[in-house]
Amino acid sequence: MARPRQPLLDRRRIVEAARAVIDGEGLPALSTRRLAAELGVQGPSLYNHFATKDEILDAVADSVTATVDTAAFATLDWQEALRHWACSYRRALAAHPNIVPYLVQGPGRRPAALAMADTVHGGLVRAGWSPARATHIGAALRYFVAGSALVSFARGFLDDPELYAGHPHLHQAHRIAGRQHSVDEGAFTLGLEALLHGLAAEYDRSVAAQGVQR
Amino acid sequence: MARPRQPLLDRRRIVEAARAVIDGEGLPALSTRRLAAELGVQGPSLYNHFATKDEILDAVADSVTATVDTAAFATLDWQEALRHWACSYRRALAAHPNIVPYLVQGPGRRPAALAMADTVHGGLVRAGWSPARATHIGAALRYFVAGSALVSFARGFLDDPELYAGHPHLHQAHRIAGRQHSVDEGAFTLGLEALLHGLAAEYDRSVAAQGVQR
């Protein structure tokens, strides 16, 4: 086969197929040959549309980030907006757990990630936070959500009773497969609320006290 | 060469060499052949001491986790202990940033990681937290530290002015190489203090109020 009547591939189709393979069979299952086969094509043909495999993975990662909802920053106060954003962010990662390890390391060259950071930063500054503080808050929340998604979806603890011998405070009961999910939920909720509570105190101290708001 | 007079390799030497390669040249630079060369040996010889490459990486990761200091749980109150632990944890990861992406995904089959989790959990329960809450707190802090280390050391933002076109709230000034470090520090400190502040409030509400302590 040479050049076909009409293109077999385009970036969108490639990204969708890649996401499907990753979602269904895990990140290591995605090779260029495997992905090409999924699209009815030979491996190197992908390089007519992307320069490297990492570029494909970046596009997949960004397509996930693009589903994060930051609309709350336009309508709600900063605390509620942060809460909505963090939960949406976590939900987006939970929907595609296998790409998370790549997504969280990746650099900032992704449009959706930049747009998200921009919206969050703008919302916080509008609420009265200093630009520097807004940067810190956005970063801290990203840290927490990224870490939460990564650790949670990595199936951190296995249900092997022998592992817990000699660790008197670790209860296997909290770790076995079924409970793991509720532990993750509880830890995320607790941590998020604690963060927001702490930020509210800092706000009262450093922003509201100076009458800088609107 | 057949079996040498005295062994050329042992697990300790392999782990140290692996850590050196990863620290110096990055995680992708570590291949079994490269590591073996570093030890004056052929690639497959490593498999006399480790079953898989991942087993080597797990050992490297655990050797880093082993440097985290949890002693504060024996002497300080729970808030101070959490603060010391989180900072030590972050310092340990910062000392070996290239292993972090592997470390944070990895499962709990690592002795040092289990021992750390056990100490933290025990310290919190001793302070009056319920076992379930203690699990959540330990997990939330791990999320935050892991996320912080991962995102920070990933060189998230490059200093390419074009990236910031169209994102009015993002200041390149906060992102260029030199500033990145202080942004990370600020975000970590702010987030950690906010978390601790929020947990203190929760403590007053759910633990101290019931007079459960000792």
Added chain:
DNA sequence: CCCCTAAACTAGCGGCGTAAGTTTTCCGGC
């Protein structure tokens, strides 16, 4: 002393990302 195991070796398999060069099709300009 003998034999079994341990710890190195060499050879090689299948898979990976991707570079190079080929073929055919489409499209814009003379």
Added chain:
DNA sequence: GCCGGAAAACTTACGCCGCTAGTTTAGGGG
């Protein structure tokens, strides 16, 4: 209306990867 170049598929192949299999020899226990 042709024609030249870009586009998009192809085939081939290179060097690296993790790892297996089988071989050789040294060390240590019965």
